[in-house]
Amino acid sequence: MGTIVLTIIIGIVGVVAGIIIGKLIFAKDTRKQVEDAEQQAQRIIADAQMQSETLKKEKILEAKERFVQLKSEHDKEVIDKNRKIADIENRLKQKEVSINQKEVNLDKQLKDNESIKENLNRQLEVVSQKRTELEKHQEEHIRRLEKIAALTAEEARNQLIESLKQEAQSRALSIQQEIIDDAKQKANKEARKIIIQTIQRTAAEQAIENAxxxxxxxxxxxxxxxxxxxxxxxxxxxxxxxxxxxxxxxxxxxxxxxxxxxxxxxxxxxxxxxxxxxxxxxxxxxxxxxxxxxxxxxxIMEIGERTVIELGIHGLHKELVRIVGKMRFRSSYGQNLLMHSREVANLCGLMASELGMNPKLAKRAGLLHDIGKVPDEETELSHALLGAKLAEKFGENPAVINAIGAHHDEMEMQYVISPIIQACDAISGARPGARREIMQQYLQRIKELETLALTYQGVEKAYAIQAGRELRVIVEADKVTDNDSDKLSFEIAQKIQTDMTYPGQIKVTVIREKRAVNIAR
CATH class of the missing domain: 3.30.1370.10 (K Homology domain, type 1)
Structure with missing residues (x-):
């Protein structure tokens, strides 16, 4: 490439020199001018030759440097590849040695297993012989026992199983009944004590909202x-x-x-x-x-903030505070919703303290348990599920969300405070004068209670007493046993709980009376 450039430069210089000489000849100037032109042309040619030589040397040096650089890079790559190949060969050798060692160990283990297998086979043969002898002796004993008892082995086994089964059932029932009675006595006593203490420590107004x-x-x-x-x-x-x-x-x-x-x-x-x-x-x-x-x-915001501060609840979302304030202008069965929620919150806090639980969390859930009754828009969800959805939306504790959604058994209870909220809600709603019902609805609920009880087999009469708080069921003694009475009471209570809507709670009492009448003539 340098030679080509040099040739081009010399050619260009020659052309330029020829043009200059031609002009001097055609111009017919003086000899001095011609000589000067010749000298100038020679200087230009000399300069061009010198520049071409310099350029040629520079290009040669650049080519040598590039060659040295490429050679060093190539040598480096060769060294790296050789090192990698050596590493691979070392690893392969190590693996080969390891495989050989494993094969040796495996052969040794196989030999040991073979010897163990032979010993086990010999032991199995001995056990099989002894089992055969034992079976013969057992058959001989069974034949002798059958001859003495005049019963086959199967019949004797069945009789023994049946007698043991009956004895175990009767003993289990008696023990179960004792445990249940003892647990009920203790549980009722403790629960009654906690509830009474909680109610006594909470005073609530009984004023009813009007329309x-x-x-x-x-x-x-x-x-x-x-x-x-x-x-x-x-x-x-x-x-x-x-x-x-x-x-x-x-x-x-x-x-x-x-x-x-x-x-x-x-x-x-x-x-x-x-x-x-x-x-x-x-x-x-x-x-x-x-x-x-x-x-x-x-x-409304001021009422909500004041309520939250008075109850000692912190970190409540502003939208939930607004809903709490809005409860002041809502009622349920004539009972003011904010008063009811505050009462439930105080009851929950006291009951949680008595049970050694977190009173602040229980009080928070008690205050928010009815927020689904004041929605800003219509929805098909029940107030419990809607309240749980709102609480979840505004980042409430999962225990609070579950307590809100489960206080009417529309969601499975997953936390310990959930039944406390349900119980305190029932206590607040069941206070005398706390709620009111339209007379027609009240009579309809009483009638439905009695009709529901009469649908069960063996029920003779049913009476709803204590303003519908208790259902007395009288059964026929010939058709319903004492054990069936407990089962019937439980089934009727469950049926009422799932099929009916009512404030507070309803006690179901099943009465079974056996009368023996004779006439002396």
Whole structure:
């Protein structure tokens, strides 16, 4: 490559020199000019030759350096490959030595196994001979016993098994009954003690929420302003609040009717503001109702935060705090939901302390157990499952989630606090005056209880007493035994628990009476 470049440079220089000489000749300048041109051309040629030699030497040096570099890299690769090959050969030699050693050990072990096998075969032959002799002796003894007892071996075995079975069953039943009675006595005593202590330490109001609110007026003249021209004001209030306003002859009073306490509270506060302001018209009504609704939302958060602080519960999600505050405006069977939840929380905390468990966790689960009753949107889930879903959504403890979902047996109880929440919920709902029922629903539930008991075979009569808290079942003594009475009581209780909805708990008592009547003539 260097030779080609050199040749090209010399050619270019020659052409340039020829052009210069030609120009000098054609120009017919003086000899001096010609000589100068010749000298200049010679200098250019000399410079070109010198540059070409320098370039040639540089290229040769670069080629030598590149060759040395490639050679060193090649030598390095050869050395690495040779080292790897040597390592592989060493490993193969080691493996070969190890395999040879294993083969030697295996041969030795096979020989040992063969000797052991021969010894075992000899021992098996001896055992087989002795077994044959033993079987002969056993058959001889069996024949003698059968001859003496006049029974075959199979018949004697069956009789012995049957007698042992009956004796074991009777003894097991008696022991089982003793254990159950003892356990019931101790468990009932301890449970009664803990529950009584817990209830005594918790005081709760028994006021029942109503479906109406009476709004007092200073004078009856204000009724006309509230009704408005052609009833437009009262229609606007009802449309904005969702509450029925009943304006009748009751002096200085208006009745606000709604099953939603939150709506009644919004309507009451809005009316109070409208009357104090004096401007009552549809546009003003909508403005006041909307402002009241926003302020009530802030009040709900304050109620929730105050409740959580009073109960000593920390780290609750703000959305759960809002739901707790919203409970203040919800009721269940006429019982205020927030009061019920607070009571359950206190009962759970006390009961957990008595049982040596975590009272804070139990109190947290007790407060949140009914959050599914105040959903922001309609859902097909029951309030227990919806509450568990909300608690899980806002990062609650798994024990709290399980206690919420299982307090009506709609989820399997997986933690110890779950039955405590269920028991405290029943205690709060079963307090006298805590809840109310419509008379028709109450009578229907009493009738269903008695009808359910009469469906069982051997039941003669059934009576629901103590306001439906106890079911007395009278059975026929000829058809139902004492043991069957316990089973019947358990089955009826389970049937009621799975098929019916009721507040508190129901005690099932089965009565079996045997009467022997004779007449002396």
């Amino acid at each position: 109406i609110t009476v709004f007092n007026l200073e004078t009856d003249e204000i009724k006309g302003q509230i009704i408005g021209r052609e009833g437009r004001n009262i229609r606007a209030i009802e449309a904005a609040t969702g509450v029925d306003l009943i304006v009748d002859d009751t002096p200085e009073a208006i009745v606000l009717s709604s099953f939603d306490p939150l709506r009644r509270e919004i309507a009451r506060l809005s009316l109070q503001r409208l009357i104090s302001d004096g401007r009552i018209h549809p546009a003003r009504i909508e403005e006041v109702v909307e402002k009241t609704r926003k302020q009530l939302e802030e009040q």
